[in-house]
Amino acid sequence: MxxxxxxxxxxxxxxxxxxxxxxxxxxxxxxxxxxxxxxxxxxxxxxxxxxxxxxxxxxxxxxxxxxxxxxxxxxxxxxxxxxxxxxxxxxxxxxxxxxxxxxxxxxxxxxxxxxxxxxxxxxxxxxxxxxxxxxxxxxxxxxxxxxxxxxxxxxxxxxxxxxxxxxxxxxxxxxxxxGVEMGGALKNIYAIVSGYFHQKGVGENTIGLLLTKCLEEMRLFSQAKGANSSTFLGLSGVGDFFSTALSKDSRNYRFGASLAKDLSVEEALKEVNDTVEGYQTSLIVFEEAQKVNLNLEILNFLISVYESAKSLEEAKEIFRGKLIEEDIKLKG
Structure with a gap:
């Protein structure tokens, strides 16, 4: 053929x-x-x-x-x-x-x-x-x-x-x-976040919390755009996300790690010296989420990092400032 x-x-x-x-x-x-x-x-x-x-x-x-x-x-x-x-x-x-x-x-x-x-x-x-x-x-x-x-x-x-x-x-x-296409695009954003937190030196408990909540934001955005939420339990969701979010070979992970060293976006992109799809994707999804009144707190934090460097304590406030909520939201 x-x-x-x-x-x-x-x-x-x-x-x-x-x-x-x-x-x-x-x-x-x-x-x-x-x-x-x-x-x-x-x-x-x-x-x-x-x-x-x-x-x-x-x-x-x-x-x-x-x-x-x-x-x-x-x-x-x-x-x-x-x-x-x-x-x-x-x-x-x-x-x-x-x-x-x-x-x-x-x-x-x-x-x-x-x-x-x-x-x-x-x-x-x-x-x-x-x-x-x-x-x-x-x-x-x-x-x-x-x-x-x-x-x-x-x-x-x-x-x-x-x-x-x-x-x-x-x-x-x-x-x-x-859903499959959406998962492939969104995981690049949250691989940046993973690289950022890993470089900041957080423990495995924090990484477990972070990655789970990253997946939740991926699911919420995709569902708002018409995808089947169960798709994210498969290879194109959980599988792709974890492989990228935990890989130091990932360009998006490395970009996040560079940001965690307090480099500017321009400096971090230069340090990676390769295409970082997740950066532009994050800007697009941030705008699209606002159009559908979707509050994606981890994405919002990432956008704020692009604007100015943050300390580890500021990063942890993503979770500390939240109200008590359900672990898994099966609806919505």
């Missing part, structure tokens, strides 16, 4: 490697000619990632070359998503689009599948979300990993799962496309 991967960043390369190992013809689309040349000539990315057994993996910067692909997996930043897909979608007809992008569009607050559906006219039965605890570094080392495929068409989900599955990459299926 011929499959296209849009984007040659870390996760795009890993997906291409998995698909190539599974015997599929893989076309990597990159707008950078140097990247295309490096993959086609040396079977490695310009950053040095070497594709193994890669005779069936090649690259192009010509959209027309993608038209014969059955599936198009998208792995670009949310910032570039609309521009890139605006050049790709018009040349496609029956392809299934698989969004692997975890974020919201800055100008509209839309998820990536919402852009594909409402703005580019791709029907929901041709859309799939791939999300979960899928750290690129671990996948490139063949660590056992689960992922979630979410969509409306069960036949497509089953086929795509077979296309992707191997002995270390295991897909699970879900029909709550909105």
């Amino acid at each position: 011929k499959i296209a991967v849009i984007g040659s960043g870390k996760f795009g390369r890993v997906l291409a490697q998995i698909l190539g190992e599974n015997g599929h013809e893989v076309i990597i689309y990159s707008r950078r000619q140097t990247e295309v040349n490096s993959i086609n000539k040396d079977k490695k990315s310009s950053s040095g990632f070497k594709f193994n057994n890669a005779s069936n993996i090649w690259a192009t910067n010509e959209v027309a070359d993608l038209s014969s692909a059955v599936y198009i997996l998208i792995s670009v930043s949310s910032k570039d998503f609309r521009e890139v897909m605006g050049s790709v979608v018009p040349g496609m007809s029956s392809q299934v689009f698989v969004s692997c992008v975890k974020g919201f569009e800055e100008s509209t607050g839309k998820l990536m599948t919402e852009i594909l559906n409402s703005d580019f006219g791709i029907s929901e039965d041709r859309l799939v979300v791939l999300s979960g605890p899928n750290l690129s570094k671990e996948l490139s080392n063949f660590e056992l990993t689960g992922t979630v495929l979410a969509g409306k068409n069960n036949d497509i989900l089953q086929e795509l799962a077979e296309v992707l599955k191997n002995n270390y990459f295991i897909p699970y299926l879900n029909n709550d496309m909105n």
